Amino acid sequence: MHAQKSKSRIRVLIQDRERDQPDPDHYVLQKAEQQLHTLVGVSELKTFIREIYAWIHINRCREKHQLKTKQQSMHMIFKGNPGTGKTTAARLLGDMFRELGFLEKGHFIEAERADLVGEYIGQTAQKTREIVQKAEGGILFIDEAYALARGGEKDFGREAIDTLVKAMEDQAAPFVLILAGYSREMERFLAMNPGLPSRFPVQLDFPDFTSEQLMKIAEDMLVDRDYIWTSEAKEKLQKKIHLRRSGDGASVFSNGRYVRNQIEQAVRHHAVRTMREKKEHDKDALRTLIGTDFK
Structure with a gap:
């Protein structure tokens, strides 16, 4: 019924x-x-x-x-x-x-x-x-x-x-x-x-994302947040993803969630770095992530 x-x-x-x-x-x-x-x-x-x-x-x-x-x-x-x-x-x-x-x-x-x-x-x-x-x-x-x-x-x-x-x-x-x-x-x-x-x-x-797909996810996240990154920053994240996937934590790798956490952490590092410069910042400085932001 x-x-x-x-x-x-x-x-x-x-x-x-x-x-x-x-x-x-x-x-x-x-x-x-x-x-x-x-x-x-x-x-x-x-x-x-x-x-x-x-x-x-x-x-x-x-x-x-x-x-x-x-x-x-x-x-x-x-x-x-x-x-x-x-x-x-x-x-x-x-x-x-x-x-x-x-x-x-x-x-x-x-x-x-x-x-x-x-x-x-x-x-x-x-x-x-x-x-x-x-x-x-x-x-x-x-x-x-x-x-x-x-x-x-x-x-x-x-x-x-x-x-x-x-x-x-x-x-x-x-x-x-x-x-x-x-x-x-x-x-x-x-x-x-x-x-x-x-x-x-x-x-x-x-299925788990490939490394290329994870980098695409990272780029989409940056666009969504109105950020860009240098080639050095991109290479830094690629290396971090590779190490994370091939190391001891590979079995619990969190795919897109890991990438999101890395992007958000880099944004915070960028904010601290930029604030310490104590000067007037132009648009590019306010939106560009560099290699050291991906510690």
Whole structure:
């Protein structure tokens, strides 16, 4: 009964959105692709988003001709290391689903084990249901989802998983659940819970960025912040990335997040260096990062 209500509500939302905001020129797809263009890599995500847009668009066309339309589950698994764009992708999907009418709000709720798992019997189910309620009409993103299964038989994490599964099945107000985390840990988590993989028909891999892609991300960040850099500064960051990826910390390299932290640190170093010069600064001095800024 609840599942039927959920499907009906999705269909009504799509029909209402079509009447209110017709999309004959595929504006929503164009907007999503513009946002995707700012993301380096993630080709699998880009293909998936085009598929989803086309599916919803053609379903609308079929409904106009009184053809049957079947809804699909959009619950997803995101696998990849930190800084590979998983959270950004989830937010983008929420925006697109809202504009297409697939989700009523498209807002983004992020949760982790502590937000879902309680300390005594009954508390976990209540906490999990409250999080799901907040996510109604939007995206519920649970990072490092495998942490829910790490506590052993007496742990309440299993109860959180069961409550999420129940919500996926009978939630009257639709939402999209995305479980995310490291690739190996997510694969083990799914293997330990045989009933889960079939409930998440969409599984996307977010591979590590290449060194060239990371430098492109750095350049995009500088443009966004209205900075430029010297060739020496660029070489300095390239060396730092290489050392970080090939050293002891390679297994926990945080990809785009590492680059962002390096850029932000360099901006702070630039500010201190420039302020110490105690003179009137021209525009170039105020926006140019040099090698010593990447200490």
